[in-house]
Amino acid sequence: MPELPEVETVARYLRETVVGETISAVVIADSRFADLEEAHELVGRRVVRVGRRGKYLSLELDDDWVLQLHMMMAGQILVRPKGHAEDRFLRLHFDLSGDIEVRFCDSRRFGRAHQLEAGAYREFLKSLGPEPLANSFTTRRLLEALASRKVALKSALLNQQLIAGVGNIYADEASWRARLHPLTPAGSLSDAEAGRLHRGIRQVLRDGIASRGTTFSQYRSAEGEKGEYQSQLRVFQRTGEKCFRCPGTIQRIVVGGRSTHFCPRCQPVSRVDGS
Numbered sequence: 327m328p329e330l331p332e333v334e335t336v337a338r339y340l341r342e343t344v345v346g347e348t349i350s351a352v353v354i355a356d357s358r359f360a361d362l363e364e365a366h367e368l369v370g371r372r373v374v375r376v377g378r379r380g381k382y383l384s385l386e387l388d389d390d391w392v393l394q395l396h397m398m399m400a401g402q403i404l405v406r407p408k409g410h411a412e413d414r415f416l417r418l419h420f421d422l423s424g425d426i427e428v429r430f431c432d433s434r435r436f437g438r439a440h441q442l443e444a445g446a447y448r449e450f451l452k453s454l455g456p457e458p459l460a461n462s463f464t465t466r467r468l469l470e471a472l473a474s475r476k477v478a479l480k481s482a483l484l485n486q487q488l489i490a491g492v493g494n495i496y497a498d499e500a501s502w503r504a505r506l507h508p509l510t511p512a513g514s515l516s517d518a519e520a521g522r523l524h525r526g527i528r529q530v531l532r533d534g535i536a537s538r539g540t541t542f543s544q545y546r547s548a549e550g551e552k553g554e555y556q557s558q559l560r561v562f563q564r565t566g567e568k569c570f571r572c573p574g575t576i577q578r579i580v581v582g583g584r585s586t587h588f589c590p591r592c593q594p595v596s597r598v599d600g601s
């Protein structure tokens with residue numbers, strides 16, 4: 327699933343290509359996919375800004391409309407010149423002035439496109455946790471987000487109400503960098519552990535953006551390119567391989583229904599079994 331670095335990579339390209347352009351048509355190729363009952367309201371609107379919050383992408387339009395896009399499991403948001411060869415699993419496209427199209431393709435159909443009024447959109451954003459790359463996201467903020475949470479650290483990191491944008495891949499990578507076992511009770515971190523986790527989260531997200539995201543199968547940038555961060559992963563989907571940091575071997579467990587990868591030797595089980 328695209329996480330913060332993948333969505334940010336798409337957002338950056340959209341900022342270069344669609345800001346200032348006007349929507350000339352909204353074409354829904356799969357009516358079960360998009361919740362755009364008033365799509366006609368979008369036609370003639372200009373893209374004022376491209377936003378990203380957590381894993382949500384938004385095209386902010388003039389006249390206070392917002393088009394919110396979420397790639398979910400397998401969505402691809404592609405910017406194509408008009409007349410470009412067909413893309414597979416096309417569900418929806420927006421035609422823009424400047425002879426470009428924004429195409430939303432999705433083999434799994436879990437992606438979402440919503441149109442919202444700006445006020446409702448701002449309300450929605452309040453339901454998300456802090457942006458982990460914002461200057462205001464400090465170790466103290468992280469400790470506050472996790473305070474009194476008894477759930478496993480892995481589950482807390484995936485909770486978008488606690489921290490926005492971290493998903494399965496970057497949660498495992500950040501925990502490895504912080505030397506924290508994924509089953510550590512989230513609310514039990516010491517200041518030092520939270521400091522390591524804070525650095526780990528920001529480092530993996532920044533590195534992920536620098537590599538234009540992680541591609542295992544579906545994810546593509548808005549230019550249709552694969553990401554490259556998969557070559558830098560330290561634990562995710564490395565089950566049975568040697569740890570990059572110690573003589574340990576990467577293990578896989580399931581936490582909250584999600585595949586979780588860690589090194590049992592350098593991410594020890596302190597506090598997990600009462601030990």
Ligand SMILES: [Zn+2]
Nearest residue numbers: 569572589592
């Ligand atoms: Zn290790």
